[in-house]
Every structure is written in structure tokens, then in C-alpha cells.
Amino acid sequence: MIDFYKFGRKALFALDAEVAHEKTMALMDSLSNSGILGAIAGKSVRDPIELMGLTFPNRVGLAAGLDKNAAHIDALGKMGFGFIEVGTVTPLAQPGNPKPRMFRLVEHNALINRLGFNNLGVDHFISQVMRTRWQSDGHGLIGLNIGKNANTPIANAHEDYLICLRAVYPHAAYVAVNISSPNTQNLRRLQEADELNALLGLLKTEQSKLAKVHGRYVPMLIKIAPDLTIEQIDTIAGVLTRLKIDGVIATNTTLTRDAVQGHVNAQQTGGLSGAPVFELSNRVITYLRQQLPTGFPIIGVGGILSANDAVAKINAGADLVQIYTGLIYRGPALIGEAARAIALQSKVKASYE
Ligand SMILES: Cc1cc2nc3c(=O)[nH]c(=O)nc-3n(C[C@H](O)[C@H](O)[C@H](O)COP(=O)(O)O)c2cc1C
Secondary structure (H helix, E strand, O other): OOOOHHHHHHHHHOOOHHHHHHHHHHHHHHHHHOOHHHHHOOOOOOOOEEEOOEEEOOOEEEOOOOOOOOOOHHHHHOOOOOEEEEEEEOOOOEOOOOOOOEEEEHHHOEEEEOOOOOEOOHHHHHHHHHHOOOOOOOOOEEEEEEOOOOOOOHHHHHHHHHHHHHHHHHHOOEEEEEOOOOOOOOHHHHHOHHHHHHHHHHHHHHHHHHHHHHOOOOOEEEEEOOOOOHHHHHHHHHHHHHOOOOEEEEOOOEOOOHHHOOOOOOOOOOEEEEHHHHHHHHHHHHHHHHHOOOOOOEEEEOOOOOHHHHHHHHHHOOOEEEEOHHHHHHOOHHHHHHHHHHHHHHHHHHHHO
């Protein structure tokens, strides 16, 4: 693809980060609807991989949070992703935190956000997913990422996840259970042993019921934080294994600020993403790969800014990767570059085996 983004980035970065996001999405939709996006986008990389009973056309996906309402799947699909994760969606619509709530740390290739699951609710979300053609036409797979409403007490969180799981199940290639956003009070507590066992036990039972009802088994993955101690990762790995959870997405944004000390936006409340989370998420992936049973699916996400970063995520132990902040700094060219580099490395590896 011609790298038009290089020219647009300066203008976009002059705007508030959330406004720039909305304008980019609107432009992308209109280019997509008029057929221009399809014409300028390059061919997407074909590097199919079987995982969790699904065939991913390539190993590079969109991370959750960029398309919270599943409003842009067909346009995003033209950018070369093998899979697109949309959401996080909650049972009811909610506005999220007051603006401004998204900040660039340009010198660090990073963002801080405290959006707080702003979304239009699960009914609207499903209606949007049903309108898209990308997955049904066989171009790629759609993951649906679920969460809880801010007003739901943490003790009742399971009710929100169950409502969302039932609603999204028939439409998803996989479901991602987000228990690691730092912007919903106490959400990360669901990663602790008792809470995690209880929640995932209920979701697993529901998944089995839904598989019978719909005649299709939809894999369920758990998305975790980078800010976990080794003991906490051990606990999580144990629960994922015991409950036969289908996969793990590592990781969400970080609450740490060590890497961005002194930046004018460093003390903004929220989750830090982009380059500063690269090593933190790799550490979690590497450790999980050692602790989990052989072949346990891991989606690696956090701080991929280049093709080399994407390959490093695979080498750390990920089967697939996802990108969010890298798209803001590098534009859509990063998707094809990453997918090509991963495909090339697996070919080279295969030729030595
Ligand atoms: C603005 C923004 C909003 C996000 N919203 C969500 C979300 O709703 N659900 C979720 O699971 N992750 C969300 N994330 C986390 C990303 O999916 C990803 O895990 C994280 O940003 C690390 O990847 P990156 O460094 O490539 O951005 C969000 C990230 C950003 C930057």
C-alpha cells in the first residue's frame, strides 16, 4: 500500500487524540464505501494458521478498543488484518469517562487512555456485527470482546459477562473476556484466584450450553494485564489450564509509568500503551509459554511498532499478534509489514525443520 499515512499524521497529531481517531474512522469509512480504500490498499498477506479450530488468514490482528461499537469492520478489513477484535462491549450503553481521556506521548510512541468502556451497548453492537460482510465473505475472523458496565458492582460482574457472552456467541469467531482494563473500577480484581475461578467457571459452563444450542463451539480467550507478579501469572495459568480455557490475550495497557517519567502527560490517569508496554507484555508471554501446556493459544499484544517487534512477539511465545497504538504512530502499512515478516520467519524456520 502507498504510505499515505506519513502525510496525514502531522495534521492528525495537531488534533485532540480522540477527535483525530473519530475523523480517521470517518474518512476510512467513506474511502471504503466509495471503493477507493479497496483500490489503494495492497493485497493482504496470506499466511494461514490453524488455531483453536479456526483458520486465521494471517497472524496479525487488530487489538480491542479501536472499534468499540463494531462500526468499522468492513473498512478495517481492507487494511490487511487476519483478524479483527471489536469491543469492549458492555450490556448497556454507557458514556465512559469525561473528555479529554486519551493522550499522546509522541516521544515514546505511546498513548494513555482512560476511555472507560464508552460504547453503545451489546444490542447495538450485535446489530453492527450482523451488517458486516468481512467475516461471512471469508476474508478474516472477528473476535468479540466483552466487559462489564461501570455501574455494575464487581460482585455481580459475572452477570454482565454472561449477558454479553450469550449475545455475542453466535456472531463471534472467538470471544475475548476482558478482565484487565485499568479504567473500570476493580475490574483487575477479577484476575485474582477466587474471583477468576468463579467467573471463568460460570463462563465455561455457559459456553458449553451455548455450543449445544448453536451447534458450534466458539473459543473463549481471557485478556490479562501486563502488571502482574510472577505469582499472579502462575495462578492465572493454573486456572486457565484447569478450566480448559481456549486461549489467553497478553496484554492490556499498563499502569506503570517508569518508561515515560518526566513526560508532560505521564501522570494522566489511565492505561499506557505502545512502546513502553512492549517488554512488559513480552515478559508475561514468555512466562505464560513456559507455564501453560504445550500448544496453549496465546495472542501477544503490546507495543508492536515495527515488523521486528511483531516477530519478537512470536518468538516470545505468541501464536498471533495484535496491534493498536502502533497503528496511530505508523499507520496501516505496519499491518502488512508485520504479517509479511512473520510469514517469512515461519518459512525460514520450516525450511530448517
Ligand atoms: C485508546 C485505547 C482503547 C482501548 N480499549 C480497549 C478495550 O476497550 N478493550 C480491551 O480489551 N483493550 C483495550 N485497549 C488495549 C489494547 O487492545 C491493547 O491491549 C493495548 O493497547 C496494548 O497494545 P498496543 O501497545 O499495540 O496498543 C485499548 C487501548 C487503547 C490505546
